[in-house]
Amino acid sequence: MKLTLYAAIIVLVGVATAATLNQNNADCPSDRRFLHDLKSLLRIHLGEKIIPPETDSPYWTSSGKHLRKTTWGKTTCPKGNDVVYKGYAGGSHYQAKGGPGTTLCLPVAPIYEKYTSEASDSYIYGTEYETGREASPLHRLYQDDVPCVVCQSHHETSAIMVPARNECFPGWHLECKGYLFGGASAHTGSSDYVCVDSEAEAMPGGKANTNGHLLYMIHAKCGALPCPPYVDGWELTCALCTK
CATH class of the missing domain: 1.20.5 (Single alpha-helices involved in coiled-coils or other helix-helix interfaces)
Incomplete structure (x- = not known):
């Protein structure tokens, strides 16, 4: 000791x-x-x-039916929430032909039990922002590693991620707003859609461009998606709403 x-x-x-x-x-x-x-x-x-854990309140809420949610691109929770844990965004490799299609928030302090150094058939990789267009929102984060934080609300019990809007519908409270991200259409790896905060942050010292799990901004494509009201090629926003 x-x-x-x-x-x-x-x-x-x-x-x-x-x-x-x-x-x-x-x-x-x-x-x-x-x-x-x-x-x-x-x-x-x-x-x-x-x-x-760092919270915006003097108490730690760890029980009951309060909502838990993940905020992508941030290391802090919105006001009215406690930090359950911070971590690194991760998922399948962008060129993988199989594997899970979910983006996870991996904690900064993993706990291992039984383990081996043998080769595996399934891996998880850290996530990078792929905001390469100079005029693109969040271009400053290009090739940076993506942080995440899991938050627990003091009061809300329901949450929805609304794509293509940065405002909530009536009766819902806006937790955060940002841009819709996901994997590239040309890549073989599976992915999901995540809402990255408009004031997104990066992991310290993470511009290594290791190309594991990649997030690209989602743009609208006209066709079956009506234009207007959508605009072909524009970056889509998103909002995390609770009630």
Whole structure:
């Protein structure tokens, strides 16, 4: 136990030192990645309670029928929600001919049980923003890795993701709004649609362009989809609404 506490102190001192060294260059990706990795290691070895979940309220809601939801592209929850956990967006490889088609929010501190180093028939990859068009919304995040956060509402019990709107219908509360993302039509990998926050963030130091699970902005295509009211080639918005 003493050794564990000593390790915790060493890591915390490292975090504090890195933060001090970086105070004149707060946007240095390598330093931000270092801080992030230290916190992740601390969570893995000492448990999540050492670095408690961050909330916008003085209490932690962990029971009852309150709504839990995932916000893509963010590390914080909207007001009126508690953070259940933060993590990394992940999914199947963009060139995979099979595999799951769901985007998951993977926690920063995984827990393993039985494991092997043998090759597998199924893998999950981290997600990257593919907003390569210079005039595209969120182009600043091109090739960055996608964060996510699972939130629990204090009050709401129902949620819908409304595509092609950045406003909720009457009687619903807007939690966040953004742009509709999914896999590329030309890729063989399966994917789903996710609503990425319009004020999206990126994982620290994540512009490596490793091309695993990729998210592209969804554009409307006229045909069976009527134009108007849709506009061919325009990026579609989205909204997460609760009640």
